[in-house]
Amino acid sequence: MNPSCTAVICDSGCDVSRDIAEKYGITIIDLIVNYHDRSIGDNDLLEEDPIYVYKHFEEEIPTTSGLNEQMILDVAEKLREEGYKNFITVSISSAMSVTYNSMHLAMEDFVQEHPECRTFAFDSKNISIGAGVFAIYAGWRLTNGASFDETVEALQRKIHDSNLQFYMDTLYYLRRGGRITPAVEFAGRILHVKPIISCNKDGVYYTVAKVRGSLKGVEKLVNNILKDTVDEENDWFMIMNGYALEFARQAKEILLRHFPKAKIIEEKQIVPTMAINTGPGLLGVCHFKVGG
Secondary structure, three states, rough: OOOOOOEEEEEEEOEEEEHHHHHHHHEEEEEEEOOOEEEHHHHHHHHHHHHHHHHOOOOOOOOOEOOOOOHHHHHHHHHHHHHOOEEEEEEEOOOOOHHEEEEEEEEHHHHOOOOOOOOOOEEEOOHHHHHHHHHHHHHHHHHHHOOHHHHHHHHOOOOOOEEEEEEEOHHHHHHHHOOOOHHHHHHHHHOOOEEOOOOOOOOOEEEEEEEOHHHHHHHHHHHHOOOOOOOOOEEEEEEEEEEOHHHHHHHHHHHHOOOOOOEEEEEEEHHHHOOOOOOOOOEEEEEEEOOO
């Protein structure tokens, strides 16, 4: 337990690995993947078979379930019984998921029942590891002696310091999930145009660039990220893939060519609930400014 007895809780859509969560004392609550014959948590399915959803897309595209308040309250109560006094929740963008609202309401209810505790629900305005890096950052600060108040202030101050961009080979799954219009998906498919997408300051997807061809997509994405001012000694990078290990390898090679000492703190397959909405052939690269 960290010195300030502060628990960090995030949803699995934040794409924090279990290893990193254990290292920094982060509790992950799984979003749920629903097949016709079973429902299973994000990380349980990822551990069972990292590419299960991709291999079964032709048979069934599953649905997903978010978190409800009671799930969050149950986790917070367990942590309180373990000795935690303060609680920070981190969620994917409220503009794309009800998870933030569930966490916010749960924390309000929790502090009413336990007025001796303090809570803060953080809306990352981001997705996947672009959101998860804030949970990692909070856990890292707390582990190194920061107080609850200091960590809350730092999260609010650094809301725009997470730059996640991702390239996708197909727009079909974004269109199916209602994230883009059918006309945009159709135009991309006919013209062989692939987008590089990020989240704007309101936490909504927008197109950063359009490219033709996956190799150009990987190069363009990494070069976009490297337009940031990079503190090679301190900043963090994360490389995510959705059934696209070769894209991830290429991205890492380009990144290290520019910054040989770059700290790549996460390299992983995205969770199934993210994969369902993006499909195969996804590369995500995130840069987080640790200082400042």
